[in-house]
Amino acid sequence: MEVTLQLKDGQQVVEKYGNGRFLISDHYHEGSVLIRSEETVPWTVTKFKDLTVESLQPFVDMADQIEVLLIGCGSKSEFIPPKFREELRGKGLVIDAMDTGAACRTYNVLLSENRTVAAALIAVE
Template identity: 30%
Template sequence: MKLQPDKSDVQTLTAHGPGWVAINNERVESSVVVGSRGERFEWDASDFSQIGAEHFAKLAGLGAELIIFGSGKRIRFPQPAWLQPLMAQRTGVETMDTPAACRTYNILASEGRHVLAALLIEKPEGQ
């Protein structure tokens, strides 16, 4: 029997580094939302202090079963009030640093789950 890895057609986070992520090998240097069903759009924040309820409200209308919030270089939790639209529709939200969010998104997306990664991409210090 020959074993071969499953081929997935979902968007994959193929790499990450300080101030960037790669989606299907395309380097992205600004905060982004990427989804397992082809969703992809800029998330207008370059620092955690710029994130608010409107950022999470925008995600609520996308129908994902889980939102993975990559909070940048370190883990920082959104205020509970910001998550109300997601909680009202029983959408799960997990918070982790952005590198961990990239890895977790890839695993869940490859399982066929409808998942979104909302990734805060912070500029490296000194830039």
């Protein structure tokens, strides 16, 4: 049985992370990023404590196109306060938080399953 990730051409795939950057589909991105299958853009959040609804606005604006938003919290998983989680849910976003490495791997797997996934990834050293 084949277990290799099956991805469509042009999809944004996380290949490496660390040293304050990401290798995504053969291109390095310095610092934190927002990623979905079609594009990767820089993200100004560098610490979990700086995460706000406003910092996730690009995904809020397209919430109807995202099944799940993964939050890569940095080097360790963080607890998303219920009020913050509910505020995002009220805007149409379902989130799942984990350390950045786990978020990268989960993003790739969900993408290979043709799920409409997005990720906000805080860069790690």
